[in-house]
Amino acid sequence: MQITERGKQVLAERPTRIDVGYLKRFPEFIEFHTTKRETPTQEPLDAAENSKTPEEILDGAYEQVRSTISQELLAKVQSLTWMDFERLVVQLLVRMGYGGSVKDAGRALTKGGDEGIDGTIKEDKLGLDVIYIQAKKWQTSNTVGRPEIQKFVGALAGQGAKKGIFITTSSFSKEAREYQPRNETKIVLIDGEELTQLMIDHDLGVTTQRTYAVKRIDSDFFGEE
Secondary structure (H helix, E strand, O other): OOOOHHHHHHHHHOOOOOOHHHHOOOHHHHHHHHOOOOOOOHHHHHHHHHOOOHHHHHHHHHHHHHHHHHHHHHHHHHOOOHHHHHHHHHHHHHHOOOOOOHHHHOOOEEEEEEOOEEEEEEOOOOOOOEEEEEEEOOOOOOOEOHHHHHHHHHHHHHHOOOEEEEEEOOOEOHHHHHOOOOOOOEEEEEOHHHHHHHHHHOOOOOOOOOOOOOOOOOOOOOOOO
16 A cells, blocks of 8 residues: 555645545545445345344344354453363353352362363262363364374273263364264363353353343234134
8 A cells, every 4th residue: 555645635734534524625535425336246135134034133143243252252261371261161060050069069170180181070969970071271273183082081981981071262173073982981072162152151251231122912912813
């Protein structure tokens, strides 16, 4: 980009305000402002938008806001210390119904877990079963591969366990997701995106700003069939 001579003249005038009225002194702006320009893709896009119902527009806006919050939330989580990330994992699992209480589950994770296991948490409030946890606070570019999952499965076998949750702030490779243990071990993989979605669903690290109640006609009230 390079400034034009006219642009230099405008800077020399030191205008206190640049608005439409000021720009109308330039013929190029008047032509730009009055000429109706169309692109081949604009018309179908507008037609598609106009064909949407108000509910569909609200749904789309909600998904867009949720996606933005998810990205911001993931950046916050990745900036946490290990202890804060540990606390977040415990609080999330408790809100999802595991561990009984934060006090009970607070002892679930320990930094530098033994043999690929970071800790355990009760599957229910009665503690009838135990779930083993692996939590990795990695940056987005550091993908969890299949060897990490195999190591976790091996650690579960060493403990005689059959249930495990592998949580990461990054993502899993295709090979990691496709890996299926040959025994009865069940592994749940939670990547950074799903982690933030669960946090949003369970109101962890987020607050409700607005609530919209979408109404419809009550046909029963009016006696309609």
